[in-house]
Amino acid sequence: MTPLLTAVALDGAGFHPAAWRERSVGVQDLFAPERIVSLTLRAETAGVDLVTLADSLGPAGSGPGEVTARLDALAVLARAAPVTERIGLVPTVTTTHTEPFHLQAAVATLDWVSAGRAGWQIQVSDTELEAQHIGRRTAADPSVLWAEATEVAEVSRLLWDSWEDDAEIRDLATGRFIDRDRLHYTDYVGSTFSVKGPSIVPRPPQGHPVTFVALTGPESLPTVAAAADVVLIDETDLDAAVAALATVGDAVRRRGRDTEQVRALIAVSVLLENDPGTARTRRERLDARSRRRTPLDHVGTVDSLLPLIERLAETGFDGVLLRPAVLDTDLPTITDDLLPRLRDSGLAGPNTPGPLTLRDRLGLPRPANHFATEHFAADHFAADRPAELRRGA
Amino acid sequence: MARKQLHLAAHFPGVNNTTVWSDPRSRSQIEFSSFRDLARTAEEGTFDFFFLAEGLRLREVHGQIHDLDVVGRPESITVLTALAAVTTHLGLAATVNATFNEPYELARRFASLDHLSGGRAAWNVVTSSDAFTGENFRRGGFLDHADRYTRASEFVSAARTLWDSWTDDDLIADRRSGRFAAEGAGRFSHRGQHFDIAGEFTVPRSPQGHPVVIQAGDSADGRDFAAAQADVIFTRHGTLEAGQAFYADVKSRLAAHGRTPDSLKIMPGVSVVVGDTDAEAEEKAAHIRSQQVSGATAIATAELLWGIDLSDRDPDGPLPLQDPVVGSGVVRGRVGFTDPVATVAQWREAAESHGWSLRQTVIAQQNRQSFIGSADTIARQLDSYVQADAADGYILVPHLTPGGLDDFVAKVVPLLRERGVFRSEYTGRTLRDHLQLPTPQGAASGAA
Numbered sequence: 001m002t003p004l005l006t007a008v009a010l011d012g013a014g015f016h017p018a019a020w021r022e023r024s025v026g027v028q029d030l031f032a033p034e035r036i037v038s039l040t041l042r043a044e045t046a047g048v049d050l051v052t053l054a055d056s057l058g059p060a061g062s063g064p065g066e067v068t069a070r071l072d073a074l075a076v077l078a079r080a081a082p083v084t085e086r087i088g089l090v091p092t093v094t095t096t097h098t099e100p101f102h103l104q105a106a107v108a109t110l111d112w113v114s115a116g117r118a119g120w121q122i123q124v125s126d127t128e129l130e131a132q133h134i135g136r137r138t139a140a141d142p143s144v145l146w147a148e149a150t151e152v153a154e155v156s157r158l159l160w161d162s163w164e165d166d167a168e169i170r171d172l173a174t175g176r177f178i179d180r181d182r183l184h185y186t187d188y189v190g191s192t193f194s195v196k197g198p199s200i201v202p203r204p205p206q207g208h209p210v211t212f213v214a215l216t217g218p219e220s221l222p223t224v225a226a227a228a229d230v231v232l233i234d235e236t237d238l239d240a241a242v243a244a245l246a247t248v249g250d251a252v253r254r255r256g257r258d259t260e261q262v263r264a265l266i267a268v269s270v271l272l273e274n275d276p277g278t279a280r281t282r283r284e285r286l287d288a289r290s291r292r293r294t295p296l297d298h299v300g301t302v303d304s305l306l307p308l309i310e311r312l313a314e315t316g317f318d319g320v321l322l323r324p325a326v327l328d329t330d331l332p333t334i335t336d337d338l339l340p341r342l343r344d345s346g347l348a349g350p351n352t353p354g355p356l357t358l359r360d361r362l363g364l365p366r367p368a369n370h371f372a373t374e375h376f377a378a379d380h381f382a383a384d385r386p387a388e389l390r391r392g393a
Numbered sequence: 394m395a396r397k398q399l400h401l402a403a404h405f406p407g408v409n410n411t412t413v414w415s416d417p418r419s420r421s422q423i424e425f426s427s428f429r430d431l432a433r434t435a436e437e438g439t440f441d442f443f444f445l446a447e448g449l450r451l452r453e454v455h456g457q458i459h460d461l462d463v464v465g466r467p468e469s470i471t472v473l474t475a476l477a478a479v480t481t482h483l484g485l486a487a488t489v490n491a492t493f494n495e496p497y498e499l500a501r502r503f504a505s506l507d508h509l510s511g512g513r514a515a516w517n518v519v520t521s522s523d524a525f526t527g528e529n530f531r532r533g534g535f536l537d538h539a540d541r542y543t544r545a546s547e548f549v550s551a552a553r554t555l556w557d558s559w560t561d562d563d564l565i566a567d568r569r570s571g572r573f574a575a576e577g578a579g580r581f582s583h584r585g586q587h588f589d590i591a592g593e594f595t596v597p598r599s600p601q602g603h604p605v606v607i608q609a610g611d612s613a614d615g616r617d618f619a620a621a622q623a624d625v626i627f628t629r630h631g632t633l634e635a636g637q638a639f640y641a642d643v644k645s646r647l648a649a650h651g652r653t654p655d656s657l658k659i660m661p662g663v664s665v666v667v668g669d670t671d672a673e674a675e676e677k678a679a680h681i682r683s684q685q686v687s688g689a690t691a692i693a694t695a696e697l698l699w700g701i702d703l704s705d706r707d708p709d710g711p712l713p714l715q716d717p718v719v720g721s722g723v724v725r726g727r728v729g730f731t732d733p734v735a736t737v738a739q740w741r742e743a744a745e746s747h748g749w750s751l752r753q754t755v756i757a758q759q760n761r762q763s764f765i766g767s768a769d770t771i772a773r774q775l776d777s778y779v780q781a782d783a784a785d786g787y788i789l790v791p792h793l794t795p796g797g798l799d800d801f802v803a804k805v806v807p808l809l810r811e812r813g814v815f816r817s818e819y820t821g822r823t824l825r826d827h828l829q830l831p832t833p834q835g836a837a838s839g840a841a
């Protein structure tokens with residue numbers, strides 16, 4: 001069996017809405033760069049494959065009793081990039097009210113500053129509040145927004161490819177810095193935007209930074225099928241998770257893609273203590289402080305978490321996205337206790353320096369350049385592009 | 394009276410022919426190590442800030458991508474956020490366009506940079522709005538040239554409203570009461586000609602309150618915008634006379650906005666060539682100029698001026714005989730000449746009296762090297778220009794990546810320190826501290 005991938009979500013004070021009220025959390029430092037750097041380094045040292053950071057153009061929590069504030073996720077992980085060496089960095093990036101051209105440039109740049117460790121989790125903005133923040137469009141139906149997100153993913157790949165890897169030639173004889181035949185206009189026409197290209201950023205180290213999409217419901221399934229290198233599945237019960245995985249597999253195959261090229265991670269929220277009673281007590285304390293109920297998949301010991309993870313691996317998941325209930329308490333248990341145990345049991349691979357790019361880590365190949373293949377002109381606007389991606393269709 | 398203190402900034406070599414990529418010492422324009430190394434040199438020299446330019450469409454000549462200069466660069470805010478990890482005091486300035494962005498998203502990105510750098514963020518607000526660039530964006534070339542500064546000004550006002558939507562005290566984070574933020578923290582609304590937005594800003598007040606605002610643009614509208622909104626102006630007026638005229642003009646516009654002259658710093662972009670002696674510096678400078686203007690670059694520059702296809706001309710032959718064609722659109726995505734007819738006349742006269750070829754004329758006329766000499770000569774000149782109110786400091790534009798400021802920092806900076814006009818160590822923490830700018834006062838909680 002291939003080793004299980006491990007990912008950790010580094011959001012706010014932790015996954016539980018009341019996490020910030022725990023004594024172990026330095027609340028005044030929640031937005032200090034030192035905090036995110038030390039969390040990311042802790043995860044990297046323990047051999048975690050990647051970290052994720054959620055984002056939106058609206059508040060993080062709901063109401064004054066929760067951590068409503070947050071910084072731009074891509075910026076936060078860019079701040080961590082130069083001080084880490086091998087961990088993948090995956091911020092959420094929203095596609096609804098933003099400019100595709102700017103997004104792809106920022107994601108490509110995260111890949112440059114991390115030397116090939118960037119991913120991005122595509123997300124849509126479907127609330128009226130977010131729409132009012134930008135003031136250009138009204139809130140729309142999620143299925144429409146996800147169709148647009150698919151287009152944003154598509155144009156981003158084209159813009160990353162708009163520079164061939166060897167476009168910079170520095171040819172002294174002719175005085176040319178680039179070979180412009182190896183730069184390409186994208187001439188992309190989507191349903192709500194068009195982009196001429198080329199990108200202003202040369203092709204990033206991974207070719208394409210890794211695209212993550214969460215299966216948040218039927219609306220995001222077409223985007224998962226069309227664009228995801230990694231799909232995130234978030235189900236509290238095992239049968240539902242297995243069913244979701246099958247649905248994704250079908251959709252990916254129907255889209256004509258190879259399921260071997262798509263990794264599936266299952267989100268597991270964890271609150272870990274040495275004995276079940278202490279875990280329950282801590283959970284009750286947290287729940288008493290938050291009116292909002294969140295599912296916590298695992299409240300208990302590392303011992304009892306191991307069989308759950310083993311079952312998830314057996315059912316076909318490539319890895320787990322661990323969401324610590326309280327980062328300052330539960331991340332150390334994950335790194336110091338859970339990960340060594342996963343290794344001892346042969347579920348996770350050894351903590352060696354390992355591959356340096358995120359694609360290598362995920363076992364995904366560096367993609368060929370769409371424009372560098374002979375037939376790009378023929379298939380760029382080919383009839384088999386889904387109808388919803390053609391203007392006016 | 395105490396001597397004025399200089400402010401200095403390091404411009405990362407840009408995508409134009411000031412940057413010499415053909416030199417064996419020239420390294421990557423895209424890899425992070427180049428940015429890190431130049432930033433560290435600037436920080437060793439206790440510079441005020443590090444500066445990145447922006448271009449949102451690759452430049453074209455005859456409908457083809459211009460291939461003679463450096464092409465391509467990373468996205469500025471992301472690079473600067475990463476640089477915050479490998480520097481401790483240096484200000485971090487990104488050029489970002491106000492036409493093809495929206496206030497909520499951009500204010501959020503700059504406030505995030507300010508948090509993640511401990512108060513070192515700056516935004517150079519530029520206004521290009523041409524349809525050529527617009528082809529990369531949702532709204533295309535939607536904005537009239539005449540509206541570029543009304544939008545930019547309203548954009549900055551809206552951004553300030555967002556930055557003020559959290560006061561210093563709004564982050565309560567009281568574990569016992571369970572109150573994370575003050576009631577109404579982040580609540581905002583802005584209604585104007587260009588933006589109609591309201592809601593909740595999600596970034597708590599950043600260390601500087603407002604990131605430093607820089608302006609680069611020369612028209613009367615641009616100068617008024619700077620007088621109303623900017624903390625720093627990046628200008629091309631680097632000579633003594635032009636600098637003094639620009640300085641007097643812009644500072645005189647401040648009173649109308651209730652501002653004092655020292656609340657706006659004027660920093661021309663200049664190139665410096667340091668030699669062991671003045672004569673050696675002149676030799677070095679001549680060599681750099683010939684590297685900057687290859688035969689192909691001379692032709693491309695002439696096309697920018699004449700506005701016609703000159704691709705079959707010999708750069709080592711005479712100047713073209715035709716009259717310039719104004720507004721031909723042969724060259725796009727580049728800053729053009731303001732008065733081509735007058736410039737061509739001036740070039741003809743210079744070429745005739747010196748017997749220059751086209752390339753020699755371009756080299757002489759395009760000379761952007763403002764300070765050439767021994768370290769002592771340069772330190773004296775920079776100091777005297779600043780004392781004579783031609784500038785408050787300079788943005789240095791090196792020709793080599795990333796080593797282009799090594800000589801300046803090793804040789805000129807110590808002399809400026811000896812003269813008592815430049816800091817020997819950072820005394821403040823934020824970029825506002827370095828620039829001696831006041832910290833903006835926050836608005837009341839929940840102001841809407």
Ligand SMILES: Cc1cc2nc3c(=O)[nH]c(=O)nc-3n(C[C@H](O)[C@H](O)[C@H](O)COP(=O)(O)O)c2cc1C
Pocket residue numbers: 445446447448449488490518519520521609610611612613614615616627628629662
């Ligand atoms: C010194 C200087 C540097 C500039 N740098 C940039 C830049 O990096 N990116 C950009 O889009 N525009 C840049 N500009 C263009 C200006 O922001 C502005 O859009 C242009 O000069 C038109 O404004 P104006 O009519 O007031 O001159 C620069 C202008 C000056 C004077």
